[in-house]
Amino acid sequence: MSSQKIVGDDLYSNMDFTVDLKKPLVFQVGYLGEAYDEWVHKPIVSKESPRFFANRYLESLTRTVWWVIPIVWLPVICYTQMLAVRRGLQWTAVAPTMLFGTFAWSFIEYSMHRFLFHVKTKRYWSNTAHYLLHGCHHKHPMDGYRLVFPPAATAGFCALFWPIVNLLFARNLAPSFFGGGLLGYVLYDLTHYFLHHGVPFNDASRKIKRYHLHHHFKVQTKGFGITSEFWDWVFGTLPPAIR
Known part of the structure; x- marks a missing residue:
């Protein structure tokens, strides 16, 4: 399937279909086929939040303000540590177990971003799923309402990882480790929001912001770490050198 070039800022065509950004997007992008990957990695730099669904209820589920993340998940993290103690984990072991979970999250963060969020798709439903999961963020990187994960989506990932953690760890360690991973996720989401909308306040914050924006606007196949460049270094x- 051959493709044409972008026409202005709001239209993209292939032989059979044109995406119109003035209309709900989610059920359009799948029709781009093989042209989808090229289209979604040509960012539109605007704070405007495009419409995803015609249905108002579905649309509301895709929009999340950043401060919802700590409000929803910090109490859950506290509960996991209390549960671990009730199961027999010593208080002195809570902090190191949580830290291990947070470190494990950094690897999950890197792996998901590299191998899931940046997988190439070309069929209708895989394009649609990818757009909802991460493609929309690369197309509209400054959309402040779709920078953090909606709690319902995060709950789905938690439901997937919780039985795995319980299988791999002792009964008293599992909740603390899981809570540490969840804390890593919260730090990741808040950091991600800051990198797009916050004002750097020191050399470290300027460096990590520059690092992430380089991933969006220069080399989208490198720099998959958000909270740290550690795993990018490992793998x-x-x-390339960021100026």
């Missing part, structure tokens, strides 16, 4: 996906 050789550091971007």
Whole structure:
């Protein structure tokens, strides 16, 4: 399927279909077929929040303000640590177990971003799913309402990982480790929001913001770490020198 170039800022065509950004997007993008990957990685730099669904209820589920994340998940994290103690984990072991979980999250963060969020798709439903999961963020990187994960989506991932953690860890360690991973996720989502909408306040914050924006606007196949560049260094996906 051959493709044409972008026409202006709001239209993209292939032989059979044109995406109109003035209309709900989610059920359009799948029709781009093989042209989808090229289209979604040409960002539109605007704070405007495009419409995803015609249905108002579905549309509301895709929009999340950043402060909802700590409000929803910090109490859950506290509960997991209390549960671990009730199961027999010593208080002195809570902090190191949580830290291990947070470190494990950093690997999950990197792996999901590299191998799931940046998988290439070309069929209707895979394009549609990818757009909902991560493609929309690369197309509209400054959309402040779709930078953090909606709690319902995060709950789905929690439901997937919780039985795995319980299978791999002792009964008293599992809740604390899981809570540490969830804390890593919260730090990741808040950091991600800051990198797009916050004002750097020191050299470290300026460096990590520059690192992430380089991933969006220069080399989208490198720099998959959000909260740290550690795993990019380990697996050789550091971007070229950032100026």
